[in-house]
Amino acid sequence: MITIDDLTVSFGAVQALRSVSFVAETAKITAVLGANGAGKTTLLRTISGLKEPRSGTIRMDERNLVHRRTEDIARLGIGHVPEGRGVIGEFTVEENLRLGAMMAKVNLQQGLSEQYEQFPVLGERRRQHAAKLSGGERQMLAMARALIAKPSVLLLDEPSLGLAPLVTAQLMHTIQSLCDTSDLTVILVEQNASSALRIAHHAVVLHVGKVVANDAASVVAADENLRQYYLGLVE
Amino acid sequence: MRLDRTRRRAPIAMVVAVVATVLSLVSAATTREGVALSIAFDLAIACVTTLSLPDLKSSHPVVSRAALTLLALDVAIFITFFLNSSTNFNLATGAAMSIVLLGLSFLTGASGQISLGNGAFMGVGAFAMAIWSNHHATTPIFLTLLIAVACGALVGLLLGLPATRLRGPYLAGMTLAFAVAFTFILSSFNSWTGGDSGLQLPTEATAPRWLDGFFHAGTSPLTTTTLYITDFSIIVAGVAFFFMANLFASRTGRAMRLIRDNDVAAELVGISLPRTRVAAFIVSSAYAALGGALLTLINNSVSPQTYSFALSVTILSLIVIGGIGTISGAVIGGIIYAFSTNAISWITTQTGLNPQGNFASQLNGIIFGGLLILTMLFAPLGIAGALRHLWSRIRSRT
Amino acid sequence: MDPFLTSRIVTDVLGGLTNGVIYGMVALSLVLIWRSTGVLNFAQGAMPMFATYVGFALLSYHFGYWPCVVACIIAGLLIGGLTERLLVRRLYGKPEINPIVVMVGFLIVLEAVAAAIWSSFPRSLPSPFSSIDWQLAGKPIALSPFTVYEIATGLLVMTAVAVLFRFTKLGLQLRASAVAPEVSRLLGVRVGRLLTLGWMLSTVVGVITTVLVSSNFFTGLTPQVMDGIFAFGFIAAAIGGLESPVGAIIAGILLGIANQFVTDFVNQNAVIIIALALLIVSLMIRPSGVFTKRTERRV
Numbered sequence: 001m002i003t004i005d006d007l008t009v010s011f012g013a014v015q016a017l018r019s020v021s022f023v024a025e026t027a028k029i030t031a032v033l034g035a036n037g038a039g040k041t042t043l044l045r046t047i048s049g050l051k052e053p054r055s056g057t058i059r060m061d062e063r064n065l066v067h068r069r070t071e072d073i074a075r076l077g078i079g080h081v082p083e084g085r086g087v088i089g090e091f092t093v094e095e096n097l098r099l100g101a102m103m104a105k106v107n108l109q110q111g112l113s114e115q116y117e118q119f120p121v122l123g124e125r126r127r128q129h130a131a132k133l134s135g136g137e138r139q140m141l142a143m144a145r146a147l148i149a150k151p152s153v154l155l156l157d158e159p160s161l162g163l164a165p166l167v168t169a170q171l172m173h174t175i176q177s178l179c180d181t182s183d184l185t186v187i188l189v190e191q192n193a194s195s196a197l198r199i200a201h202h203a204v205v206l207h208v209g210k211v212v213a214n215d216a217a218s219v220v221a222a223d224e225n226l227r228q229y230y231l232g233l234v235e
Numbered sequence: 236m237r238l239d240r241t242r243r244r245a246p247i248a249m250v251v252a253v254v255a256t257v258l259s260l261v262s263a264a265t266t267r268e269g270v271a272l273s274i275a276f277d278l279a280i281a282c283v284t285t286l287s288l289p290d291l292k293s294s295h296p297v298v299s300r301a302a303l304t305l306l307a308l309d310v311a312i313f314i315t316f317f318l319n320s321s322t323n324f325n326l327a328t329g330a331a332m333s334i335v336l337l338g339l340s341f342l343t344g345a346s347g348q349i350s351l352g353n354g355a356f357m358g359v360g361a362f363a364m365a366i367w368s369n370h371h372a373t374t375p376i377f378l379t380l381l382i383a384v385a386c387g388a389l390v391g392l393l394l395g396l397p398a399t400r401l402r403g404p405y406l407a408g409m410t411l412a413f414a415v416a417f418t419f420i421l422s423s424f425n426s427w428t429g430g431d432s433g434l435q436l437p438t439e440a441t442a443p444r445w446l447d448g449f450f451h452a453g454t455s456p457l458t459t460t461t462l463y464i465t466d467f468s469i470i471v472a473g474v475a476f477f478f479m480a481n482l483f484a485s486r487t488g489r490a491m492r493l494i495r496d497n498d499v500a501a502e503l504v505g506i507s508l509p510r511t512r513v514a515a516f517i518v519s520s521a522y523a524a525l526g527g528a529l530l531t532l533i534n535n536s537v538s539p540q541t542y543s544f545a546l547s548v549t550i551l552s553l554i555v556i557g558g559i560g561t562i563s564g565a566v567i568g569g570i571i572y573a574f575s576t577n578a579i580s581w582i583t584t585q586t587g588l589n590p591q592g593n594f595a596s597q598l599n600g601i602i603f604g605g606l607l608i609l610t611m612l613f614a615p616l617g618i619a620g621a622l623r624h625l626w627s628r629i630r631s632r633t
Numbered sequence: 634m635d636p637f638l639t640s641r642i643v644t645d646v647l648g649g650l651t652n653g654v655i656y657g658m659v660a661l662s663l664v665l666i667w668r669s670t671g672v673l674n675f676a677q678g679a680m681p682m683f684a685t686y687v688g689f690a691l692l693s694y695h696f697g698y699w700p701c702v703v704a705c706i707i708a709g710l711l712i713g714g715l716t717e718r719l720l721v722r723r724l725y726g727k728p729e730i731n732p733i734v735v736m737v738g739f740l741i742v743l744e745a746v747a748a749a750i751w752s753s754f755p756r757s758l759p760s761p762f763s764s765i766d767w768q769l770a771g772k773p774i775a776l777s778p779f780t781v782y783e784i785a786t787g788l789l790v791m792t793a794v795a796v797l798f799r800f801t802k803l804g805l806q807l808r809a810s811a812v813a814p815e816v817s818r819l820l821g822v823r824v825g826r827l828l829t830l831g832w833m834l835s836t837v838v839g840v841i842t843t844v845l846v847s848s849n850f851f852t853g854l855t856p857q858v859m860d861g862i863f864a865f866g867f868i869a870a871a872i873g874g875l876e877s878p879v880g881a882i883i884a885g886i887l888l889g890i891a892n893q894f895v896t897d898f899v900n901q902n903a904v905i906i907i908a909l910a911l912l913i914v915s916l917m918i919r920p921s922g923v924f925t926k927r928t929e930r931r932v
Contacts, residue, residue, distance in 0.1 A: 048819060074821035086816040088809060099809050102802060103821035145820070349730045351675075351737065397916035404673035404875075407733050408867045409912060411675070415864040416905040423902040544860065548741055555734055593749045600745025607738030611731055612723055 001026045001185060002047065002153055007056030009039070009046050016042040018209045019056070024153075024202070029179050029186040031200035031217060033193045033231055038206040040189040041083055044155045047187070048080045049073045060153060075103050079146030083157040085138045089131030093122050093141055096130055100145035115144040118174075136167040143174070153185045154178075160192045168192065172199045193231040197221045205230050275313035282306035300480050308473040312466050320461045324533070325573040327465040330472040331529040333569025336554045337479050337562065338522025344483070344560030345491030345515040348399065352410030353523040353550045355417035358542030360387045360524025364531040365434040366427055372437045380471070380528050387524020388517050395516035399509060406516070414547040421539045433538035440464055440532050464533055471529055472569075475522065480562060482518070491515055523550075552603040556610050558619025567618050575599070640772070645893045648775040652865075653889020654787030655842055659859075659866025660873060660881035661791060662838040667875045669811040669831040671729075672721060675736040677866070678859025679743040680716060681839030684708035685847060685854060686747050688840075689758055698761045698848075705840050713836025717829045747856040755853035764850040783845045790841055791882055794834075798878070807831055861905070865892070868908050872915045874922015883924060 002024040009017040017039045024030035032040050045051045047058055049070040058065040065073055074080070087096055094112070101111050116123030119140040125133065130141060139159055146154060156175070160168040176199040179186055190196035197203060203220040205213035213226050220226055282302045315323055339353050350356075363386040367379050374382075394413055398406040421428045428434065442463040482488050491511055493501040502508055531537045553572050558564025579598055580590070588595040614621050659677065666674045674680075688705025696704075720739065724732040762782045766773035798804035809817040810824040811831070818824050839859075846862060847854035869888045873880030891911070892904045899907070915923055 050815065050818075070818040071821050071823050074819055080819045082816065082819060086813065086819070088813045088816060090812050091809070095805060098802075099805055099817070099822070100820055102806065149821070343730060347728060347730065349733055351733075394913065397913050397920070401916070401920050404667075404729065404733055405871060405916065407675075407730075408673060408871060409909075409916075412864045412868055412905070412909050412912065415861060416909050419902045419905050423900075423906060548737060551734065551737060552741070559730075559734075593752050597745040597749040600741050601749065604738045604741030604743075604745060607741065608720070608735050611734045611738065612720075615727075615731065 001061055002187065003057075003059040004043075004047075005057045005059070007043075007046065007058065008054045009042055009051060010054050016209050017046070017053075017206075020206070020209070020211055021056075022204045022211065022214050024185050024187050026152075026185050027179060027183050028201040029175065029188055029199055030202045030204065031193075031196040032187060032189045032204050032206060033191075033196060033220075034206035035230070035232065036191065037208070039209040040191075040206055041157055043206070044080060044082075044157050044187065044189055047073075047155060048078065077150075077152040078155065079149060079151035079153065080155040081139075081142045081146050081157060081159065083161070085142040087130040087133070087138050087141050087145070089129060092127055092129055093133070094126040096141055096145050097122075097148055101148045104149035106148070106150055111148045111150075115148050118147075119144050135162050136164070136171070139163065139167075139171060143171075147178070152183065153187070156186065156188045158189060158191060160190060160195060168195055172196070175199060271313055271316040275309050278309040279306060282309065296484065297481060300477060304473050304477040304480075308470060311469050311473075315462060315465050315469070320458055323461050323465040325577070327461075327468040327533045328530060329569040329573025330465075330468040331526045331533060332550075332553065332572040333526075333565050334472050334475045334529065335523045335526035335550055336557065336568040337476060337565035338519035338526070339550060339554050340557075340559055340561060340565050341479060341483070341522070342515050342519035343554075345488065345495060346399070346512045347495035348406045348512065348516070349551075350410040350516070350519060351407050351547050351551060352394075352412075352414040352417075353519065354542055354544070354546030354548075355410075355414045356387050356391065356520045356523035357527030357530070357546065357550075358417055358421070358539075359390050359520075360384065360527030361531040361537045361542065362421070362428055362434070362527075363387075363524065364528035365429075365436060365537045368436050369434060376440060376467075376532070380525060380532075383528035384521045384525045387527075388521040390524075391517040391520025392513065395513045395520070399512035399516050411544075411547075414544045417542055417544075418539055421542070428539065431539065433536060433540075435536045436531065439535055440467070468529055468533060471525070475525060476562065476565075479522075483562065487511070487514070549603065552607045554617075556603075556606050556617050558617030559615075561616065561619040561623075563622075564617050564619035641897065644775040645897050646890055647780075649890030649893030650886065651780045651783050651889070652892060653886035654784050655846060655862060655885075656865045656869045656889050657882040657885025658787055658790060658838055658842040659862055660870035660885040661794065661878055662835040662842070663866060663870045664873075664875055664878045664881045665794075665831060665835040665838070667870075668878075669807065670717075670721060670725065670828055672724065672732040672736065673867075673875070674835075675733060675863075676716075676739040676743060677835070677839055678843075678863035679740040679747075679856075680712050680836050681709055681843040682854075682856060682859050683743045683747055684712050684836065684840045685843045686751050686856075688844075689756075689854065690751075692759070698759050701758075702844055705844055706837055709836045709840035710833045713833040714829050716836075717832035721832065722828075744856040751856075753856055755855045757850070757853045758844075758848045760848045760850050779849065783849075786841065786845060790838060794838065794878070797834075803830075807834075864905065865889075865908060868912045871912055872922065873924045874919075877922060877924050880922055880924025 004023070005021050007017055007020045008015065020039075020043065022030070032043060034040055042051060046053050047065065049065065049068055049072075053066060056066075060076060060078065063076065065076075065078075068076075088099070091099070097112055097115060098108065101108050104111075116126070121137055122141055122144055125137070130138065133141060143156075143159070159171055159175070163171065172195050175186060175188065178184055188196055188200060197217050197220065200217040203213065203215065203217040204211060205220060205226055207230050212230060213220050213223065282305050286299055286302050286306070315326065318326070335353055335357055339350060343349050360383040363383040364379055367374065367382050371379075394409060395406070398409045422430065439460055440463070441460060490501065490506045491514075493504070494506060494508060494511055498508055501511075527542075530541075549572075553568035554564060556571065557566070557568030579602065582602075583590050583595045583598060588598070610617055616623070663674060663677055666672055666677070685705050685708075687708040688703075689701045691701050691704050716739070720735060721732065724735060760779060762778035764777050764779040766775060766777045768774065796804075798808060806817070806822050807827055807830065809820075810822055810827045814824045842862075843854075843859055846852055847858050852858065865888060866885065869885035870881045872888070873882070873884030875881075888908060888911070892908065895904050895907050
């Protein structure tokens with residue numbers, strides 16, 4: 001469970017997040033929605049310690065995450081799949097996965113075979129350089145690399161960006177089944193609101209750094225105002 | 236308001252000018268210093284008057300830069316009349332060095348790159364000067380200096396063409412290799428460069444006859460040649476600085492600064508990166524060659540040992556401490572160079588070190604190297620930057 | 634072919650190999666640091682030089698050659714690590730000339746301090762192997778026990794570095810933090826520590842190189858012992874491509890052999906001039922290095 005309380009983050013004079021508070025429950029998918037520049041990516045980067053907040057707290061269960069180093073936060077069991085995927089193109093698929101498994105106390109071979117089972121395409125291409133993969137395959141690799149460490153929290157930043165609708169649907173399905181079969185807490189940042197709302201349990205809508213809605217996903221999906229003004233969803 | 240003040244100032248300036256002229260006529264028959272004083276005074280008045288004309292200043296920045304250069308030269312030359320020979324000699328080498336420093340400052344200020352081989356480029360100029368003078372003794376000094384500058388620019392083109400195309404430390408590394416190679420290059424052309432003993436100039440540089448009286452020494456401990464060489468060096472440095480100030484402010488200069496700050500943006504607005512970078516490097520090499528040629532003239536000889544890698548490193552230290560990327564930093568660095576030997580031997584005697592000992596002989600390196608690191612870490616714009624910062628704080632307080 | 638010419642060529646290749654391995658090691662240590670921290674370490678010759686002086690200071694306490702070498706390596710680890718922590722760490726993300734200038738300053742200080750403490754006269758180290766060339770059918774063959782020691786150690790170090798980077802967990806993390814520091818941190822890699830480790834590692838490669846160079850009976854240890862070698866090492870690294878460790882090693886070895894041919898067929902002075910010319914030509918033809926694949930520029 002991730003509890004964010006009164007979080008304010010700024011770049012110089014510009015406030016990227018203003019007093020943001022919400023809770024991401026265990027074994028649930030929490031979608032964070034909003035337009036470009038709403039502060040979604042900043043939120044995830046702050047949780048991971050890549051950005052220092054000005055004020056407020058971020059807690060994982062009862063532990064405060066603020067002022068910890070990124071690598072220590074990762075070692076606490078938070079997997080962050082960054083925007084643009086962040087797979088290392090110079091590395092092979094398997095090297096990327098080995099790197100992901102590095103600090104987790106899991107059996108490497110077992111972890112690898114689990115991920116190859118989950119994402120068969122990665123198993124087929126394990127010796128290839130990650131730069132040679134397609135966009136969807138890279139997203140799979142980035143997810144697998146985060147999952148191999150058996151995280152308790154998964155932060156996903158725009159996983160559907162640049163993917164074909166069919167691939168996106170498949171991806172969302174994967175995320176949903178992950179959540180159903182384990183105690184994983186997922187924070188899913190998406191611009192593609194409709195597909196995120198389809199799988200999310202809870203939704204938070206950000207607008208220029210402020211929370212404008214924080215409710216069950218079905219409620220948010222049904223709110224005509226939100227759909228029109230903040231999510232760009234028109235029937 | 237501004238105009239009124241200038242109008243009121245003009246008659247005063249005229250009165251002072253008349254007094255100064257009378258003074259100079261009277262003193263012309265007396266002492267050399269008297270003549271210098273009155274001429275310096277006249278010139279200073281003229282420059283200040285020019286500088287205080289607002290119309291001229293706003294419409295022709297070149298004119299005000301010229302007046303400012305003239306004023307600085309005037310004061311500097313006036314001072315040389317009252318210094319002894321060895322101080323004057325130090326000043327002359329400092330002036331030559333400041334030209335080299337200005338070139339390096341420009342390279343960094345304009346392209347964000349750095350050269351570790353400017354000592355070798357100085358050597359190119361120094362040897363070009365000596366070799367040419369030995370084969371064509373009758374060529375006027377100005378022409379020989381220009382030939383040396385051309386040689387420096389040519390070598391700069393050769394080295395700069397491949398290295399400046401690349402981002403990263405290629406130019407620095409390549410110029411370092413050139414600096415290390417330079418002594419070997421010299422000894423490969425022994426028949427031209429005179430081997431280990433170097434070259435002597437065929438004649439000592441002397442003042443043209445119509446100026447001879449002005450520099451004439453009489454009985455003072457200052458020799459005519461030293462004074463002439465010092466003032467000549469200062470004038471050459473002044474001209475070099477004048478050109479550079481205009482280049483900094485020109486379109487090309489602005490393009491170069493844009494490249495330094497953001498090369499992607501520069502390329503987007505249509506500036507050719509490689510061409511501009513090569514141009515900046517050639518200018519810096521040419522300036523180094525000019526400084527080297529002047530140094531040959533001052534020493535009346537050139538020795539290959541001078542142009543070792545250590546010199547390139549000294550040049551880097553001086554400009555970083557003075558303020559890299561600034562014009563005034565080059566002046567400050569030149570002054571530091573002029574008096575560094577004296578200062579370090581002063582430190583040696585003050586601290587009671589054995590002057591023949593290992594430590595005293597390495598003091599130069601320890602101090603300059605240490606200052607280089609500290610400056611870059613804590614005041615990246617050197618003394619010039621620190622002074623500018625201080626000045627803006629004083630101004631904002633009043 | 635003329636048998637005399639053949640034997641001359643063989644001699645040159647063997648003789649050049651020794652220097653080539655040395656250049657290759659310097660180039661390798663430069664590439665390691667460049668790739669991981671984006672700093673071209675101009676003190677990459679001076680730092681190991683200093684460590685070597687420190688280690689061999691034990692000689693006066695009647696320690697033998699090998700204990701001294703161990704001491705040199707320990708000193709190298711310390712100097713490399715401290716340099717990264719205290720000096721280089723302040724320079725990440727600064728304009729590219731800042732680290733260059735600081736490392737040049739460090740080079741000057743280290744050489745001056747070494748000369749102040751130990752004087753600039755060459756100090757001869759007790760060489761563990763003879764430098765007298767072996768003879769084959771009454772003719773020397775440009776190989777001595779000492780040169781074999783040099784070449785073997787050099788190849789061993791290169792292999793060790795390759796194995797470390799290719800096949801170990803540590804190597805994977807080192808490579809990851811070099812190419813993608815932020816992603817590595819998100820995966821829990823302690824990038825800060827690894828950068829320090831990278832500097833320590835690269836300094837140790839330098840220390841071994843310096844020990845080899847200065848154990849040579851004909852060179853000895855001086856504060857400037859690595860200046861020229863650094864220049865050749867940089868030329869090799871730039872020809873091979875600063876991004877490619879393998880390219881740097883190959884270019885270093887080839888450069889050493891080329892130098893030997895120039896010494897033999899032209900003269901000693903021409904060596905660095907021709908090396909410089911090679912660098913200019915190779916940068917003109919392949920700006921990113923002869924042995925690297927073309928990659929797009931990172932903005």
